[in-house]
Amino acid sequence: MIEGFETLAIHAGQAPDPRTGAVVPPIYAVSTYKQDGVGGLREGYEYSRSANPTRTALEECVAALEGGTRGLAFASGLAAEDAVLRALCRPGDHVIIPGDAYGGTWRLFDKVYEGWGLHYDPVPLGDLDAVRAAVRPDTRIIWVETPTNPLLGIADIEALAAIAHAAGAVLVVDNTFATPYLQQPLALGADVVVHSTTKYAGGHSDVVGGALVARDKEIGDRLAYHQNAMGAVAGPFDAWLTLRGLKTLAVRMDRHCDNAERVVDLLLSHPRVTEVYYPGLAGHPGHEVAAKQMRRFGGMVSFRVAGGEEEAVAICDRTKIFILGESLGGVESLIEHPGRMTHASVAGSALEVPGDLVRLSVGIESVSDLLADLGQALGG
Numbered sequence: 001m002i003e004g005f006e007t008l009a010i011h012a013g014q015a016p017d018p019r020t021g022a023v024v025p026p027i028y029a030v031s032t033y034k035q036d037g038v039g040g041l042r043e044g045y046e047y048s049r050s051a052n053p054t055r056t057a058l059e060e061c062v063a064a065l066e067g068g069t070r071g072l073a074f075a076s077g078l079a080a081e082d083a084v085l086r087a088l089c090r091p092g093d094h095v096i097i098p099g100d101a102y103g104g105t106w107r108l109f110d111k112v113y114e115g116w117g118l119h120y121d122p123v124p125l126g127d128l129d130a131v132r133a134a135v136r137p138d139t140r141i142i143w144v145e146t147p148t149n150p151l152l153g154i155a156d157i158e159a160l161a162a163i164a165h166a167a168g169a170v171l172v173v174d175n176t177f178a179t180p181y182l183q184q185p186l187a188l189g190a191d192v193v194v195h196s197t198t199k200y201a202g203g204h205s206d207v208v209g210g211a212l213v214a215r216d217k218e219i220g221d222r223l224a225y226h227q228n229a230m231g232a233v234a235g236p237f238d239a240w241l242t243l244r245g246l247k248t249l250a251v252r253m254d255r256h257c258d259n260a261e262r263v264v265d266l267l268l269s270h271p272r273v274t275e276v277y278y279p280g281l282a283g284h285p286g287h288e289v290a291a292k293q294m295r296r297f298g299g300m301v302s303f304r305v306a307g308g309e310e311e312a313v314a315i316c317d318r319t320k321i322f323i324l325g326e327s328l329g330g331v332e333s334l335i336e337h338p339g340r341m342t343h344a345s346v347a348g349s350a351l352e353v354p355g356d357l358v359r360l361s362v363g364i365e366s367v368s369d370l371l372a373d374l375g376q377a378l379g380g
């Protein structure tokens with residue numbers, strides 16, 4: 001009986017190829033499958049939008065890692081989110097989203113789904129009373145991110161699941177930042193986990209993808225139906241790259257956390273840094289909840305600087321190892337200015353982020369090099 005996380009990451013859904021013994025699932029670059037007589041499908045494979053063996057391997061692996069009954073792989077994280085909303089909501093329904101939701105998630109709700117009659121309210125999910133007050137009779141989903149992007153806010157998954165279920169709603173958790181290695185939302189009561197596998201799951205900044213994992217069969221079947229009916233599936237090469245990334249997820253996450261902790265120490269001691277956002281800090285408002293539901297605190301760190309927006313932008317231009325770029329979760333360290341980059345689309349909305357904020361995705365390079373690079377970029 002296999003149940004260790006690292007073992008599942010390497011073996012779940014990935015039995016050696018029955019024909020050749022290849023120890024890695026082949027890339028099945030194929031659209032259709034020979035039938036042994038009309039309707040005589042081999043292992044259910046008929047057409048690759050419906051199912052493809054390389055994608056099946058990835059889907060079984062993510063389902064095992066999240067402890068769900070069904071995993072589904074999509075062309076992007078946003079395609080996965082779109083499938084959840086269309087499978088579970090109807091026009092007139094209401095969704096609660098995090099007060100500092102990922103910008104693309106907010107844009108999907110605000111600019112796309114409002115036009116189709118799905119309404120949303122951004123609520124600070126760390127405040128359970130605010131969530132209870134925002135729940136309406138037509139609330140269909142409470143949509144959770146924890147930690148959030150870019151302010152690393154923490155939400156109590158177990159408490160939110162209780163609120164959602166009491167209201168007859170579904171709890172969806174975007175587990176992109178934590179990954180199943182650090183946090184297991186389904187075990188805490190969530191119904192669906194969403195991933196941008198573009199980030200830590202893939203882990204090498206070489207593929208865009210998304211995934212869903214359902215706790216129960218009924219929701220899993222509905223999501224699978226929509227995956228096929230809507231068609232935004234992961235291609236076989238993308239599925240293969242993501243699966244290769246997943247094999248090392250645990251060791252990468254531990255190093256991301258090690259390095260992030262050292263970066264946090266440097267930032268805390270720097271005179272020009274005015275605030276550091278990291279859920280591992282005892283003074284972080286969500287620290288206790290994070291310590292309860294996360295194994296460690298992840299590789300994302302945000303901070304504010306004394307010199308305001310111009311200084312924050314200048315720091316982003318001065319780093320040499322931290323690459324200036326959007327996205328996160330790859331082996332290489334990235335730096336960005338959320339206000340002008342990832343979160344530019346939420347300017348002027350309730351989700352606007354401070355101009356003096358810098359976000360780091362701390363990679364797995366030698367930590368001494370990362371600390372030296374940040375030190376020179378921050379200046380004396």
Ligand SMILES: *Cc1c(COP(=O)(O)O)cnc(C)c1O
Binds near residue numbers: 176
């Ligand atoms: C990147 C991201 C997404 C969107 O995923 P894509 O793969 O870019 O479509 C959703 N949620 C979070 C938290 C993300 O970081």
